[in-house]
Every structure is written in structure tokens, then in C-alpha cells.
Amino acid sequence: MRALILGGAGAVCKEATRDLALTSDFEEIAVADANAAAVERLLGEIGDPRLRPLSFDANDYDGMLRLFPQYELVVNGLPFQFDLTVNRACVESGVNGLDLSSLDEQFGLHAIASEKQMIFVPGVGATPGVTNLMVARAAEQLDRLDTVEIAFAAFRSLAPAPGLLTTTLWEFDPEEEARQQAVYEDGAWHHSPPLSGGKHFQFHDLIGEQATYFVPHDEVYTLPRSFPSLRRVSVRGCFPPRVMELMSALLHTGILGLDTIQLDGREVSAMETIRALLWQNPVSKQNPVWAYGLVVEVTGERAGRQVLHRYRNHHPPQQEWGGESAYYKNVGLPLSIGAQMIARGEVRGHGVLPPERAFRVAPFFQALADRGITIEETVEELSPA
Amino acid sequence: MRIIVLGGAGTVGRAIATDLARQVDTVVVADLDPEAARAAAEGAGARAESASVDVRDRPALVKILQGAAACVNSVNYYFNLDVMQACLEAGVPYLDLGGLFHMTRRQLELHADFKARGLTAVLGIGSCPGVANVQAGWLAGMLESVDSVRIYTGSTQDEGESLAAPYAIQTILDELSMPAMIFRNREFQERPPLGEEEYFTFPDPIGRAKTRLSLHSEVATIPISLADKGIRECSFKITTFGFAEPALRKLQFLVELGLASTEPMQVDGASVRPRALLLQLLGRLPQPQANWSKKTLKAVVTEVRGKAAGQEFLLRAETTGPLEPSMGDLGGSALVAGPPAIAARWLGQGKLARPGVWPPEQIIEPVPFFEELATRGFTTRLIRTQTVAPAGPMKGAAVQAPGS
Numbered sequence: 001m002r003a004l005i006l007g008g009a010g011a012v013c014k015e016a017t018r019d020l021a022l023t024s025d026f027e028e029i030a031v032a033d034a035n036a037a038a039v040e041r042l043l044g045e046i047g048d049p050r051l052r053p054l055s056f057d058a059n060d061y062d063g064m065l066r067l068f069p070q071y072e073l074v075v076n077g078l079p080f081q082f083d084l085t086v087n088r089a090c091v092e093s094g095v096n097g098l099d100l101s102s103l104d105e106q107f108g109l110h111a112i113a114s115e116k117q118m119i120f121v122p123g124v125g126a127t128p129g130v131t132n133l134m135v136a137r138a139a140e141q142l143d144r145l146d147t148v149e150i151a152f153a154a155f156r157s158l159a160p161a162p163g164l165l166t167t168t169l170w171e172f173d174p175e176e177e178a179r180q181q182a183v184y185e186d187g188a189w190h191h192s193p194p195l196s197g198g199k200h201f202q203f204h205d206l207i208g209e210q211a212t213y214f215v216p217h218d219e220v221y222t223l224p225r226s227f228p229s230l231r232r233v234s235v236r237g238c239f240p241p242r243v244m245e246l247m248s249a250l251l252h253t254g255i256l257g258l259d260t261i262q263l264d265g266r267e268v269s270a271m272e273t274i275r276a277l278l279w280q281n282p283v284s285k286q287n288p289v290w291a292y293g294l295v296v297e298v299t300g301e302r303a304g305r306q307v308l309h310r311y312r313n314h315h316p317p318q319q320e321w322g323g324e325s326a327y328y329k330n331v332g333l334p335l336s337i338g339a340q341m342i343a344r345g346e347v348r349g350h351g352v353l354p355p356e357r358a359f360r361v362a363p364f365f366q367a368l369a370d371r372g373i374t375i376e377e378t379v380e381e382l383s384p385a
Numbered sequence: 386m387r388i389i390v391l392g393g394a395g396t397v398g399r400a401i402a403t404d405l406a407r408q409v410d411t412v413v414v415a416d417l418d419p420e421a422a423r424a425a426a427e428g429a430g431a432r433a434e435s436a437s438v439d440v441r442d443r444p445a446l447v448k449i450l451q452g453a454a455a456c457v458n459s460v461n462y463y464f465n466l467d468v469m470q471a472c473l474e475a476g477v478p479y480l481d482l483g484g485l486f487h488m489t490r491r492q493l494e495l496h497a498d499f500k501a502r503g504l505t506a507v508l509g510i511g512s513c514p515g516v517a518n519v520q521a522g523w524l525a526g527m528l529e530s531v532d533s534v535r536i537y538t539g540s541t542q543d544e545g546e547s548l549a550a551p552y553a554i555q556t557i558l559d560e561l562s563m564p565a566m567i568f569r570n571r572e573f574q575e576r577p578p579l580g581e582e583e584y585f586t587f588p589d590p591i592g593r594a595k596t597r598l599s600l601h602s603e604v605a606t607i608p609i610s611l612a613d614k615g616i617r618e619c620s621f622k623i624t625t626f627g628f629a630e631p632a633l634r635k636l637q638f639l640v641e642l643g644l645a646s647t648e649p650m651q652v653d654g655a656s657v658r659p660r661a662l663l664l665q666l667l668g669r670l671p672q673p674q675a676n677w678s679k680k681t682l683k684a685v686v687t688e689v690r691g692k693a694a695g696q697e698f699l700l701r702a703e704t705t706g707p708l709e710p711s712m713g714d715l716g717g718s719a720l721v722a723g724p725p726a727i728a729a730r731w732l733g734q735g736k737l738a739r740p741g742v743w744p745p746e747q748i749i750e751p752v753p754f755f756e757e758l759a760t761r762g763f764t765t766r767l768i769r770t771q772t773v774a775p776a777g778p779m780k781g782a783a784v785q786a787p788g789s
Binding site for chain 1: 766768769770771772773
């Protein structure tokens, strides 16, 4: 079986590439990335003859249609702006695939994908991804799900890679359309501005307690559809305190909400200017702790009693887990695990399915544990009285 | 059913009598001070009557106990053995509120006597010990093996600095001055009083609070009760003994000066026991006005680590509730008073008919007990934490990004 990994030498996805080389039995793993030098370096480091470099243009849709049918699986690690295009090309080519985040439009391809007896799973990283499966784990044990609160702490620098800087800016953009539907409550999605809905969560020991805020995230769309009894779903997130301070300051200047600004008599894009400034600033690359914290709290009913299930991830510290990789592995390893489960046919159906409907939880979490990521489950219930 | 409450005019004794008077035919509020006993009986309700007794006067004590369905011993723990002997003589089931570790260990030695007499004695059935022991037994029952039992108790703090004692001042002074006992590496070990400070997260609104070791009888019995489960560690920690933090610091200072000592010392040619002096001084302080708020809360939390079906678990039981304002100045004692009232009634009803001397974790049925506490406003929650998939040898360890 042959796999194609898109953006496979990028900051996040190279961890998936490494893991595929180490743990999968693919005959061939083609690593496609716009950065040919990065691919060459990565392949040299890994030294697995099954890895093959491939030039690839993410903007060439016809090229995708020619390339994808040569593989049995497409692992998409490109920035989220390409998710829909890659998903569409997979469905059109009839090739299974998965990616790291999801756009709602991707699920519009479900019917065609089902007809073709193929599967595409959007959002198989940390969040979405592991978080969806935490909710699925609770659902396995509850008679009814009532609420889901997801919190993440992305402890990385502000701009370790261009795609991740874009993600950060996106999460603080007050004009971002997705913010109109950031929180699900009582059958509808509601607006939430950046830095709203503040709540403290206790993450694993590398991160500790952090203030988190509403972020428009994929789980808010997929979970209420997968578990229709849900009355409320929200995702809150945070970055390291220094990044949060900086982004908060930028937000309060109002510049993140502007389309354009005047600079030296020229009209330039406000967001692009900020992006360029932050990208060039060495401080944007600094960060003392590289880690990823997830907390998911699910309330519901079991045997007539109200129960709270709380999930928390744990992973080795950066000193033992490859420095900055301690952050990236939390996203890249689930992608590799998901890819291998799809390749082995360990999926629960066909179509375009979110992780909570595509994968069985136990083997997925066991595969995470085998790689150093353990999931802690806490169940709170009232006394029998 | 007639139940005797010894020390029934004390703070906790009154709360027990008040609770029992709602449930049984007759409660006898017995106290050394006849006036105080009368007042306490009047306050407890129509089914309460008073009696005067000195627990050191064995014949008088046996006489008053005869025919009772149970004896609730709420006098100072120093007299626990005396009262137990009187119960043996009178043929009355016995319970108390604790023996501060060392006394409890001596009381357990009466097991054979109680067994031979066909009587049941329950040691330490208040909140701590009491609720904590039942929690520990409950959680341990869900596990095949137990590694540790850690007990914590705390309450929302009064903002005042009053040194007025929230419960038996003699016991508090002992807790502050006597070495704490812990069970570690399967051995009982001494630690300095108030040692091993630890910030612990209680349920809201108590939240994160400083706790410290204290001499308590849970540690005396739980390691023995759970020995067959392989228990290696047991400890008891408390926040501020019901004082506000500044008041506790003041009291600690007085204890460090030696004012809690019971050893006589010569002052201007006279023999003075420092503790007697301290008690005199504390007794002169004005009693604080009860100032209950809805936020006022007490919590007993027990965490048990162990294994079941090959998996490691952290089980946590939290019993929390308001310091019941409807009970006025007895509200703070409600969680201490509820358990002995429940156990006394059960003893009287023959529900605890297993002759011998037992710690609560060995004789009290947890779920009905927590259900009874719930009717008094105390909620018990069970929190189970486990690792979903235990990590094996780590895959991917061989491939690390050099310098990444």
C-alpha cells in the first residue's frame, strides 16, 4: 500500500512522516512539500528507503487529480486553507484520506464519498482529533450526552511556521466569519468575540492552570451532529501567557479588525502587515515550554444520575521528546495513527466522517499511549442519595 | 429506643442530641454540669431529657447507662476507656468520636471483651474520624489492591481572628502539640505536628488551601483494616482546625512557647501546668457571634490509589455540605454530629450487630450512610480517575529530530 503525505516536511506534519516511517507498513510513503530542501533534509534524517520526495503544488487541482489515484491514501498536512480542495480531489479520485482540521463544506462531500465506498476523515490532530475521541469515549459510557467543554493550551511560539502564525492570527481575528458560529447552544450556533468566555482549566503538569477563551473550532460543528442530545458545545483555547499578552494587546489596538491601513502613503492589508511584522520579529520564535494540553469535560446521564467525564492528555516533556517536537508530536502522531487505521480498514463506515464517527476509541488511544501520549479519564458522579 | 449522649452539653454533644431527638424515642443529655445538661436537653427538643454524671464515677455511669440502646461518648477522648468499661459492665453498645490515634489503638484492645459480651463498639464515628473512614472503606472496596489512602479536611474560613475553639480545645491543643502519625512504606512513623505542608484542592468554594499533618485516629485503623489489600501509605491532613489562618498561627505560637504542655513547672515557687493557664485564658475570651453565610462549607475528601483489573485508579470521595445555619451555633458541628447520630440509631436498631470493637471502615455500610448524610444536607461525590490506555514501550523513541 502506498501513502502520499502532503506538506510532509512541514513543522507539524514531519512528525507524522517520522511516525509513518517508524510504525507503518506502507510500501511507499511519498513526501510532497513545496519546500524541497526541507523534504531532502527530513528524508536524510529518517533514512527510510520507502520515503520518496515529490514536488507538489497545492494550488494545482488538476495535478492532484492526476497524482492522487497513484496512491491508496492521502495524508493532508497542509495549512487548513487547502482542506476543502484536497478533500474534494480525494473524493473525485476515489482515494481515502484525512487531514488536520475541517471546514463544514467538507461534510457536503459525504454522500458522494459514501457512494464510492471510500472514507475521508477531516480533523485528525490534537484538537480537533484527540478531543473528538475523548467525547466519543464518554459517549460509550453515558446514556445521554448533555454538554461538552473542550479546552486546549497550544504551548508553542507565536510564529514557528508561517501556517501556524496564520492559525494564531485567525483565532484572534474579530472579523473572522467563523466567529459568528463559535459556540453551540440549544440547537443553534452563536457568535463569540476573541477573548470572550474566559475560563480557567487545569492542564497537565507541564502547562498547569491557564485562562482559556472561546475559539471557533471544528468540534463545535461536528459533535452536535454526531451526538444530537448535546445542548452545548464549546471550545476554548490559549497560547503561552506571553503570546496571549501580545495578541491581546494587538486586539485591543483594533488593528486586527481592520481591512487596510495607510503606510507611507500606500494602502496595505492590516492583517498581512501584522503577519509580516510578527514573522520577522525574533521574539515570535521564542518560547520556553513546548507542550500541548487538552482538557475535555463531558456532562451527561448514566442510569438516571448526572455524571461528569473529564479527559486530560499527558505527554513527555520537551527535554525527553525532541525539544519543539514535544508540541508538534501531539498533532502529528494522531494524524499518523489515523492514517494507519484507515489503511488497515479499521474504520466505522464510509463517507466524509468526523473522527468521533470514523474511529474506534480504544485502539486509537492505545496507539497514542504506545507513542507516549496517555489520556487520563476522571468520572465524577453524585452519591446515590 | 433510649440513647445516652455523654458530654451532651458540649458543642458537638448538643448537636448529636438535637439530631437524635428527631429520630428516637428518648435522648438522655448527660453531662458533668447539670445546669448545662438541662439547658441542652431543652434546646434539643421534647424527646430529650437531662442527667448529671461524672464519667470517672463508674457505678454512677453504669447506672445511667443501664437499659440504653446505645451510648454516644462525646466527652473528651481521655475518658474513652473508662466509658467503654462502663458500657461493658452495663451491657450497652458504644460509640465515640475518636481517640487521637494512641487512645484508639488502646481501645481496639478491648475487641475480645466486647465480642465476649456480645456488644458492638464503633470507634471514631464523627466527620474525621468517621466520614473519612467510611469513604476510605467505600473506595477501597472498589479496588483489588490499595496503594495509599490520603485524607484531607477543610472548611471555608472565618475572616476573624478569634481564638474561641471550634471544637474540644483539649483535643485541638493535643493535635497542635503532639507528633503526627503517618503510615508510610508499611510502617507507622512519627512526624512533627503540622508538618509536611501541602496545598490541596478542595471542592469549591473552599478551593486550594494549605493543609498539614495532624495526629488522627484514621491513620491508626485504616492501615490495619486495609492490610490485606497491601496498603503502603496513609495520612491525614487538615487546613486550620476550624480557626481562621491568623488565629491558627497565634495558637501555634502559644503552643511553641510551651503553653500546651501538661507538665507542671515552677513559677514564683508555685507549681503551674502551662496548659491549665492557657485554657483559663482562652476561656475568658468572648465567644464569637455565629455568622453563617451560604458560602460556608465543610469538606472531607479521601483519595485512594490502587488497582482493579490490572489498571491503576485514583478514587476520590468528597463529602461536602453547609455548616447548617438552621442549627444556629451548632451548625458547624453538623457534619461531626450526623454520623454518631446515624450510628447510634443503627446500633439501637440492631443494624450493627457484629460484636467487637470496630473502626467505621469495617462496620458502617457506606451507601446507606451517605444516603443518611444526604438527608442532613451533606452530598457525597465519587470521582474516579484512570489512564485510559496505559503506555507501553514508547514507539517513535528511536526517531528524534536532532536539535529540532
